[in-house]
Amino acid sequence: MPVAEQPYHHGSLRRVLLARAESTLEKDGVDGLSLRQLAREAGVSHAAPSKHFRDRQALLDALAESGFLRLTAALERAVEEAEPHARARFAALAGAYVSFALAHRELLALMYGNKHAPGAASRVVEAGHASMDLTVRIVTEAQAAGDIGPGDASRIALVAFATFHGIATLAAGGMLDGAPVDEVVTTASDTFWRGLAQA
Amino acid sequence: MPVAEQPYHHGSLRRVLLARAESTLEKDGVDGLSLRQLAREAGVSHAAPSKHFRDRQALLDALAESGFLRLTAALERAVEEAEPHARARFAALAGAYVSFALAHRELLALMYGNKHAPGAASRVVEAGHASMDLTVRIVTEAQAAGDIGPGDASRIALVAFATFHGIATLAAGGMLDGAPVDEVVTTASDTFWRGLAQA
DNA sequence: CCATCTATGTAGTCAATGGCAACATTTTGC
DNA sequence: GCAAAATGTTGCCATTGACTACATAGATGG
Numbered sequence: 001m002p003v004a005e006q007p008y009h010h011g012s013l014r015r016v017l018l019a020r021a022e023s024t025l026e027k028d029g030v031d032g033l034s035l036r037q038l039a040r041e042a043g044v045s046h047a048a049p050s051k052h053f054r055d056r057q058a059l060l061d062a063l064a065e066s067g068f069l070r071l072t073a074a075l076e077r078a079v080e081e082a083e084p085h086a087r088a089r090f091a092a093l094a095g096a097y098v099s100f101a102l103a104h105r106e107l108l109a110l111m112y113g114n115k116h117a118p119g120a121a122s123r124v125v126e127a128g129h130a131s132m133d134l135t136v137r138i139v140t141e142a143q144a145a146g147d148i149g150p151g152d153a154s155r156i157a158l159v160a161f162a163t164f165h166g167i168a169t170l171a172a173g174g175m176l177d178g179a180p181v182d183e184v185v186t187t188a189s190d191t192f193w194r195g196l197a198q199a
Numbered sequence: 200m201p202v203a204e205q206p207y208h209h210g211s212l213r214r215v216l217l218a219r220a221e222s223t224l225e226k227d228g229v230d231g232l233s234l235r236q237l238a239r240e241a242g243v244s245h246a247a248p249s250k251h252f253r254d255r256q257a258l259l260d261a262l263a264e265s266g267f268l269r270l271t272a273a274l275e276r277a278v279e280e281a282e283p284h285a286r287a288r289f290a291a292l293a294g295a296y297v298s299f300a301l302a303h304r305e306l307l308a309l310m311y312g313n314k315h316a317p318g319a320a321s322r323v324v325e326a327g328h329a330s331m332d333l334t335v336r337i338v339t340e341a342q343a344a345g346d347i348g349p350g351d352a353s354r355i356a357l358v359a360f361a362t363f364h365g366i367a368t369l370a371a372g373g374m375l376d377g378a379p380v381d382e383v384v385t386t387a388s389d390t391f392w393r394g395l396a397q398a
Numbered sequence: 399c400c401a402t403c404t405a406t407g408t409a410g411t412c413a414a415t416g417g418c419a420a421c422a423t424t425t426t427g428c
Numbered sequence: 429g430c431a432a433a434a435t436g437t438t439g440c441c442a443t444t445g446a447c448t449a450c451a452t453a454g455a456t457g458g
Binding site (some may be wrong): 200206208234235236245246249254255 | 443
């Protein structure tokens, strides 16, 4: 009797499912994601995924949460690599956000899609806040340095964050009407910052 | 023999399907939309909808297009009812956009979801441009009146539009962290306008 | 006025899917 | 060691979108 070619237990099914799911998501969209297809690709039975994800939505929620974690990481990296001025960091943040969004369009739609399961919703929202907190930090620093006027930092950051997100969404939907994304981002960043500086 | 209770031809199936689809969409989300269920509700056979919509995606595309048309109408109404100053109109536009978005969350996601069929995509994008054109008009008027500085009006309008959309998305996703939507919209509108005035 | 062509609707079928239940095999922890 | 929990499998079912063949109504034009 040869050794079992496939051990009864996969060993890292959850991880593999999430990974394949993410690549399929970007390739075929959220509608192209099938638990059974993922199971086939992972070489397990069609019901195996249910041991790791209560249902399809739970998988999507997990993807969304992971997406926010990675977005936060990407934003942090961009900020660290930028010139150490609030203004430059702010622009870097905007660029990184839009860049991430365009590289993970479907994932982003999932992250902001307000159809998470009751329990998962809070986890996803919380993960999203982590991304936002980074923006708050930069705004606070800019205020401390006197680069921009006073005002509720979290409110300001929220609006900035929303602006980045809006541009990313429009860009992803091909509604930029031919305008280069970078230029739009720059326009937004410049205008907004001017408005803040004068507050 | 009594008269046919149900005439063989429905008479306005397409219209009814779209209407029911829209209400179901907001109630159960896009995943809760089933062609067969719609057919049942309309009292026709399960294959009848296919005579009006090539496939499920075609129905979603039609909904998205109709959504942009109605969004445009809502924005136009808001602008007309606002005080006849560019500043007030701009704020009214922002408010109306977010208001529409919150009242039609699922529809909005559909409108900006970049998974329209090849043929329908252009129609949807075109419908979206109509909404944006309104913003361009207001920006142009403001520039003519000297309220804000010069600059590519369509670029500026694009950024403004994106900002409104971003706030709406965050609000719909419950990521406003308790901040009242109106206040966030006001902050955005004020800051952005200040930035423009100083350009 | 009627023949026919087209639009619209019906019935039947198929494969894929998500979800559930019953059962099997490891792994863990006491 | 052994019981219990985790993890995986098989079988099943209802629903769904899509397709084909067919039925009926309405429009068009000779």
